[in-house]
Amino acid sequence: MSNEKILKLFDAYADDLYRFAVSYVGSWQEAEDIVQEVFLKLLSKNILLRSNHEKAYLFTVTANMCKDHLRAGKVRQSITFDQIEDYMGDPSGFCEDDKVLLEAMLELDEKYRAPLYLHFYAGYTYKEVAKILRLSESAVAMRISRGKTELKRRLEE
Amino acid sequence: MERQIQNTFNKIKMKQERKQEMRAELEGKEKRSHMWIGYVAGIAACVTVLLGIPATRSAIVHAADYVRQMFHTAGGTEVVYENYGSESRFTIGHLDKEYAEVEGGRLYLVIGDEKIDVTDQCGEEAYYRYEVTNDDGGRSILFVGGTVENPGWIELVFDAEGNYVFNQMKVTPDADGQAPAWVNRAMHTEGVPCGDPALDSELDSEVDAFEP
Numbered sequence: 001m002s003n004e005k006i007l008k009l010f011d012a013y014a015d016d017l018y019r020f021a022v023s024y025v026g027s028w029q030e031a032e033d034i035v036q037e038v039f040l041k042l043l044s045k046n047i048l049l050r051s052n053h054e055k056a057y058l059f060t061v062t063a064n065m066c067k068d069h070l071r072a073g074k075v076r077q078s079i080t081f082d083q084i085e086d087y088m089g090d091p092s093g094f095c096e097d098d099k100v101l102l103e104a105m106l107e108l109d110e111k112y113r114a115p116l117y118l119h120f121y122a123g124y125t126y127k128e129v130a131k132i133l134r135l136s137e138s139a140v141a142m143r144i145s146r147g148k149t150e151l152k153r154r155l156e157e
Numbered sequence: 158m159e160r161q162i163q164n165t166f167n168k169i170k171m172k173q174e175r176k177q178e179m180r181a182e183l184e185g186k187e188k189r190s191h192m193w194i195g196y197v198a199g200i201a202a203c204v205t206v207l208l209g210i211p212a213t214r215s216a217i218v219h220a221a222d223y224v225r226q227m228f229h230t231a232g233g234t235e236v237v238y239e240n241y242g243s244e245s246r247f248t249i250g251h252l253d254k255e256y257a258e259v260e261g262g263r264l265y266l267v268i269g270d271e272k273i274d275v276t277d278q279c280g281e282e283a284y285y286r287y288e289v290t291n292d293d294g295g296r297s298i299l300f301v302g303g304t305v306e307n308p309g310w311i312e313l314v315f316d317a318e319g320n321y322v323f324n325q326m327k328v329t330p331d332a333d334g335q336a337p338a339w340v341n342r343a344m345h346t347e348g349v350p351c352g353d354p355a356l357d358s359e360l361d362s363e364v365d366a367f368e369p
Binding site: 003006007010011014015018019022023032035036039040043053057093094097098101102105116117120121148151152155 | 158159161162163164165166168169170171175176179180182183184353357
C-alpha cells in the first residue's frame, strides 16, 4: 500500500477510529496514541487491502490495540465530560443531551462500550462486530442487548 | 437511542492540530512497504498473477545510497531489488513456468524435473506445501491448491536469513474478486499477510506479543 493511499485512509477514517478508540478505552490521549499507532503499523506492514475491507480492517486493528492498551494498564484515567469540553476547545456543539449520553456511555463497562459503538454508531451488523472484536456473534448480541439496557437505565436515572 | 448515539459521537473529533501532526509524521516516514507488480503473460484474463513485495526489504537498505540485491525463485527466475534511497524497484527476469499443472484429471505440482500428484491433498480450502532451497541460498515455499477445475499456485520467497522477500501467485478470484480460501490459509500459516483483515490482524497480534 502506498504512502498516498495510507494518507487517504487517514483522512477518511482517523476521526472514526478516534471516536471508536475513545469509546473503547475512554481516554482522549490513549485514543490519539492508538490512532497514530494504527497508521504507523499500516505503514510498516506489507498489507494489500481490498477496498471493501479497508474500514473493517482498520477497526479490527484499532480494537486489538485498544485491548492491548487496556490489558497493559496504559489507560490511566477515564474521561469526564468537562475534559471533553476542554479537549474539544469548542464545547458549543455539545448540548445537554450529548453530555448526559456521553457520560452514561463512558460509565458503562468497557465490554459493552465497543460493541454498542460499532453497532449503533458505525452501523456494523452483529456478525461484523463479532469479527472486529473477535467475539462470537452470540456474545456480541448479548453485550449489545445488556449494554443497551444498562445505558437506558443510566439515562433514565 | 441509536440516533442520539450517532448525534453525540458525530461531534467528537480529534483535535485538528494533533491530526495535522500525525498526518505530517505519516507523510515524513520513509515508506517501508512494498509495491505490487501485476504481470500477465499467456494467462487467461480472469487469472491473477501477482508479485508482492513486503516491507521487510527495507531491512537491507539502511544508510546506503544505492543497494542492489538479487534473488531467485524456485523456477530459477532472477529478481533484482534496487534501492536508490527514496525509491526502490524490483526487476523480474522472465516469467516463471507454472508450478501447477492439470493432466488427465489430476492436479500436479511441477518443479524442475519433479511432478507430484497433489490432487488428493488439494481442495477449495486445502493446499499442498513444498519447500525448496534456491540458487541464492534463500528458500521458496510453494503451494498448489484448489481443485482440478480451479487450480492455483503461490510462491513465497525468503532470503538466506529467513526474511520474507516477495511472493508470486496465480490464482483465480471468485465472482466477488476474493481469493480462494486456500490462498489465505496458506499465506497466513507462513506468517505472511494475505489481505484478510481478521487473519492479518492475528499476525499483528502475534508480532506484538514478541515486542518488548
